[in-house]
Amino acid sequence: MYNSPVKRFALCIFTVLCLAACQKQNKHAFYSTGIIYCSESNPVTFNPQLDTSSTTADASSHQLYDRLLDFDPDSGRIVPSLASSWWVSEDGLTYAFQLRKDVAFHTTEYFEPTRNFNADDVIFSINRWRLRSHPYHYISGGRYPYFESIGLAHNIASVARINGYRVEITLKRRDSSFLANLATDFAVMLSEEYAATLTERGTPSKIDHLPIGTGPFKFDSYRKDHFIKYLRHKNYWRADNEHTPLLQEELDLDENEIVVDEAAEGYAHAQFSTSPVEQLIYDITPRSSLRLAKLMTGECDATAFPAQTELEVIRARDDLVLAEKPGLNIGFWAFNTQRAPFDNPDVRRALGAAIDKNTLLEAVYFDSATRAKTLLPAASWAFQNDADDTAYNPVLARKLLADAGVESGFSMTIWAMPVERAYNPNATKMAELIQRYLRDVGVEATIVSYDWATFRRHLREGLHDSVLIGWSADNGDPDNFYRPLLSCGAIPSGTNRAMWCDEDYDRLLNEALQTDDIDERSAIYQQVNRLLYERLPLIPIAHAYRYQAYRRELENMTINPFGGVRFGGVEKTL
Numbered sequence: 001m002y003n004s005p006v007k008r009f010a011l012c013i014f015t016v017l018c019l020a021a022c023q024k025q026n027k028h029a030f031y032s033t034g035i036i037y038c039s040e041s042n043p044v045t046f047n048p049q050l051d052t053s054s055t056t057a058d059a060s061s062h063q064l065y066d067r068l069l070d071f072d073p074d075s076g077r078i079v080p081s082l083a084s085s086w087w088v089s090e091d092g093l094t095y096a097f098q099l100r101k102d103v104a105f106h107t108t109e110y111f112e113p114t115r116n117f118n119a120d121d122v123i124f125s126i127n128r129w130r131l132r133s134h135p136y137h138y139i140s141g142g143r144y145p146y147f148e149s150i151g152l153a154h155n156i157a158s159v160a161r162i163n164g165y166r167v168e169i170t171l172k173r174r175d176s177s178f179l180a181n182l183a184t185d186f187a188v189m190l191s192e193e194y195a196a197t198l199t200e201r202g203t204p205s206k207i208d209h210l211p212i213g214t215g216p217f218k219f220d221s222y223r224k225d226h227f228i229k230y231l232r233h234k235n236y237w238r239a240d241n242e243h244t245p246l247l248q249e250e251l252d253l254d255e256n257e258i259v260v261d262e263a264a265e266g267y268a269h270a271q272f273s274t275s276p277v278e279q280l281i282y283d284i285t286p287r288s289s290l291r292l293a294k295l296m297t298g299e300c301d302a303t304a305f306p307a308q309t310e311l312e313v314i315r316a317r318d319d320l321v322l323a324e325k326p327g328l329n330i331g332f333w334a335f336n337t338q339r340a341p342f343d344n345p346d347v348r349r350a351l352g353a354a355i356d357k358n359t360l361l362e363a364v365y366f367d368s369a370t371r372a373k374t375l376l377p378a379a380s381w382a383f384q385n386d387a388d389d390t391a392y393n394p395v396l397a398r399k400l401l402a403d404a405g406v407e408s409g410f411s412m413t414i415w416a417m418p419v420e421r422a423y424n425p426n427a428t429k430m431a432e433l434i435q436r437y438l439r440d441v442g443v444e445a446t447i448v449s450y451d452w453a454t455f456r457r458h459l460r461e462g463l464h465d466s467v468l469i470g471w472s473a474d475n476g477d478p479d480n481f482y483r484p485l486l487s488c489g490a491i492p493s494g495t496n497r498a499m500w501c502d503e504d505y506d507r508l509l510n511e512a513l514q515t516d517d518i519d520e521r522s523a524i525y526q527q528v529n530r531l532l533y534e535r536l537p538l539i540p541i542a543h544a545y546r547y548q549a550y551r552r553e554l555e556n557m558t559i560n561p562f563g564g565v566r567f568g569g570v571e572k573t574l
Contacts, residue, residue, distance in 0.1 A: 015477045020109050027178035034279035035572055036555070037565070038291040038300035041419060042224050042320060045140065047185050047208040048564075050127055051455070052145045052484075052495060054421065054472060057185040057564035058304065059282060063230055064106075065188035065213035068097055068122065068557075069179060071562045076476045078179050082117060082189055082214070092174040092516070099123070099165040104235040105191050106218035110210050113193055117214055117293045119161045120255035124192035126169075127158050136195055140208045146186040146474065146491035149484035150177075173511045177545055178522070189214065212499075217280050217567035228282035238568070277572055288420060295320065295549060297324075301572060302550035302557060304565070305420040306542035308366040314549050325559045327546040328473035329362035329425035330375050330481065333414075334435070334497040334538040341406055342465060348536045349390070350400035355434055356392040361542055363432045368547075373483040374529045375471075381476040381518060382525045385438035388533040397441040415448045415467040418455055422544045423470030430468055430541075460494035472564050478525055483509055486537060 030207040040267065043059035046049040051057075073528055080086075083097040111520035128154040129137045129144035147153055157170045183188065198204045211219050214237065217230035244433040281367065285291045288307040294300040296317065306314060306322070314322045335342040335351070361369055373389040376382055401410070414434060416427035424430065435445040448464070449455065459467060472481050478537060483490065488506050490496035505528065512524040532538075548559045555571045 002224075002462065013106045033303070034277040034281060035570060036281045036283055036300045036569060038183055038294050038566070039228075039282045039304040040284075040288075040291070040304045041285055043210050043228075043451065046192070046211040046222075047126075047140070048188055049144050049147070050140055050208060052149075052186070052493075053452075053563060055452075057420075058229060059564075060211065061185035061188060061564045062215065062566040062568060063217045063280065064219060065190075065217045066103075067187045068099075068182055069183040071183050073558055073560050073562065073566075076562070081183075086179075092176075093171045094533040095169045095171075096162070096180065097169070100166065100237065101165060101552070103214050103237040105194070105214055106212050106232075106233055107235075108210075108218055108220075109210065109211050110206075111191075111194050111197060113191065113212070115193060117189065117191075118164045119167045120192045121189055122167045123159050123161055124195060125190045126156070128157055128190070129153060130159070135199070135303055136204060136207070139204050143493070143525055144185065144186075144236055145493035145495055146484065149487070150479070150491035150494040151182060151339065151487070151489040152178075153487075153523075158203050159377050169377070171393075173497065173510075173514070174467065177475070177477040177479040177513060177517045180477040180480070182392060184474035184480075186474065187234075221222065224318060225284055227284060230280040230345050232278050232280075235570075245290045261349070261556065263557075277570075280567055290551075295551065299419050300551075301424070301554050302548065302565075303421065305463055306547055306549045307420065308323060308364075308368060308425050310549075311366075319552055321550055321552055321554075321557075323548045323550075323557070324545050325561060326377065326379050327422050327544050328377055328487075329423040329470060329544055329546070330372055330377065330475065331369075331421075331468075331470035331542045331544060332372070332375075332540050334537045335500050336462060336464050337500040339465060341404060342412075344404050345535050346400050346404045347406060348442070348539075350397045350404070350406075351438070351443070352390040352536060353393040353400065353538045354397040354443070354524060355539070357390070357539075357541055358392075360430055363433060364424070364426050365542055365544060368425075369542040369544040372543050374540055375485060376478055376525070376534065377543035378513050380476070380478055382482075382522045384522075384526050384529055387526075387529045390533075390536075391535050392439050394437075397538060401443070406443075409444060410432070410442065411444045411446065412438075412465040413420075413448045415455070415459065415464040417452075417467075417470075418449045419452050419471055421470060421472070422546045423472060425467060425544070433470075449507060456554060457496065459497060462499055464497075469497055472563070473561070476562065478521070479509065482525070486532070498537035500535075501534065502531070502537075505531055550572065 035216050041055045048057050066082050069078050069157055070081040081101055084100045085098045125135050129147050143385045155172050157172045160168045162168050187208050191212045195207055198206055216236050218233045220229040220230045220231045229233040245278040261268045278311050290302040292310050295303045314320050335348050337343050359373055373387040414431045416431040431447045438445045464547055470486055484495040486496055486500055488501035491499050508528050512521045550557050552574045556569050562568050
C-alpha cells in the first residue's frame with residue numbers, strides 16, 4: 001500500500017505532524033514568546049574559534065558575537081562592524097582599526113561586565129589563537145582549525161594597542177585575503193575582562209561553554225539534544241542608529257590611506273537593528289521530517305537544512321517561505337592520499353572515472369545543484385568556466401587500476417557524513433551510488449559512518465580511505481576554498497580531508513595573495529585548477545543552492561551566503 005517514496009514520505013509527515021501538534025499544545029507558553037529555530041544537531045562549543053562545523057557557527061557566531069568586520073550578505077562587500085573604520089599601509093603589511101565606542105558586553109547571571117568593548121578585547125581575542133604562549137591558548141584543547149588551516153597565526157607579526165580604541169596589526173608578508181578572514185564566522189571578539197574573571201575563579205574553560213559576547217542575543221541555558229535558549233541583549237550596540245563614521249581628522253591619517261564607507265556604515269546599523277523578541281530558542285531536532293512537521297504546525301518558526309524531498313511541500317504552502325540562493329560551497333569526494341594506493345594519482349583518477357557525476361547530481365540534489373569542475377562555484381570572481389573536468393569512463397578506470405597494480409576485488413571505505421548539508425544533502429545515498437559504480441570496475445567499497453562528533457574526530461586522525469564531505473565559504477575570497485581544503489598547513493587542523501600536501505600548490509596559493517590585482521590572481525588560480533586536475537586529491541562533485549525555510553510570521557529573515565544563520569534584526573509577528 002505504501003510502496004512509493006511519495007506515499008511513504010506523506011505517511012511519515014502525517015505521523016510527525018500529529019506528534020508535533022501534541023507537543024505544541026504542551027509547550028505553547030514556551031514557544032510563543034520569541035523565535036524558535038529547529039536546528040539539526042548539538043554545537044561542539046559556543047566559541048566558533050574552536051570549531052569549523054556549521055552547527056557550531058549557527059549556534060554562536062552571529063547570535064552571541066560580533067567581529068571587527070562583516071560581509072554585506074547581498075553584495076559580499078566588507079563592511080564595518082566593531083571596527084568603524086580601517087586603513088591599510090601602502091606596502092599592504094600594516095592594518096589599523098578604529099574601534100567603535102559604547103559597545104556593551106552581555107550581562108548574565110554568571111558575569112556582569114564593568115566596562116565596554118575596547119582594544120584589550122581585540123588583542124585578547126586574536127592572541128588567544130595566534131600565540132601558543134597565551135594563557136588561554138590551550139584552554140579547551142588549543143585547536144583553532146580555521147586559523148590553522150589558512151596559516152594566519154604565522155603571518156601576523158604583531159597586534160598592538162595604540163590606544164583604548166585603536167589597534168594596529170602588522171603582517172610578515174602581504175595577504176590580500178586578510179580583511180576577508182577577519183570578517184569570517186570564526187574571527188569573533190571575546191571579553192578579556194570575562195577571561196580575567198574566570199582565571200581568578202579557577203574556571204577558565206567556562207569561557208567557551210558559558211559565553212560572553214557583544215552579539216544581539218546572550219546565552220541563557222543549554223540542554224544537549226534538546227534546546228539552546230538565548231535572551232535578547234537589550235543593550236546591543238546596533239540598536240543605536242546615532243553612530244556615524246569617524247572623520248579623517250579623528251584618525252590623523254593621510255587621505256589616500258583611510259578606508260571609510262558611509263554607506264557601509266549605515267548598513268552596519270540598518271541591517272541589524274535589535275530584535276524585538278525576548279528570546280531565541282534552538283529546538284535541536286536531528287530528523288529532517290520532524291523539523292518540517294514542527295515548521296508546518298508552527299512549533300518552529302524556521303528550520304535548518306530542509307531535505308530535497310521536502311522543498312516542494314514547503315513551496316506549496318502559503319504559510320511558509322522557502323528562500324533560496326546559489327551557494328558558495330563545494331561538495332566533493334576526497335581520498336586519503338597518505339594511504340596506499342590512494343597516494344597514487346592514477347588510482348585516484350581511476351576512481352574518478354568510475355563514477356557518473358551527472359547521475360549523482362540527479363539522484364541526490366534533485367536539480368538543486370550544478371556540476372562542479374573545480375573547487376570554486378560560478379559566483380566566485382575567480383571561477384573558470386573552461387576548467388578541465390573528470391568524465392565517466394569505466395573502461396579507462398579499469399585500465400588505470402590494472403596499470404597501477406590494483407587487482408579486481410580490492411576493498412576500500414567510503415565515509416559518508418551522518419548530517420545533512422547544502423553541499424551534500426544525503427551523503428549516504430551518494431555513497432551507495434558510488435559503491436555500485438566501483439563494483440562495476442572491480443572495487444568493493446564499504447560505507448562507514450558515525451555520529452557527527454566521532455566522524456570528524458576520526459577523519460582528523462586519518463582513519464578513512466575516502467570521504468564524502470564538503471565546504472561552505474566563510475568569505476568570498478577564492479583562498480577560502482583552496483587553502484583550508486588542500487594546503488599542507490590545513491592537514492593538522494582537520495580541514496584538509498585528503499591529507500594532501502603539495503609544495504607547488506602551496507607556492508601558487510601564496511603567490512596569489514601577494515597582489516590585489518584580480519586578473520593576476522585569477523590567472524594564478526587557473527594554474528591551481530590545472531594542477532588539481534592533474535593530481536586529483538579529490539573529485540569536485542557539486543555546488544548546491546542554499547535553502548532557508550521559515551514561517552511567514554518572520555520578517556527580515558535572509559540567507560547568509562558567507563556562514564552561519566543570523567537572527568539579529570529578525571522580527572516575529574505574533
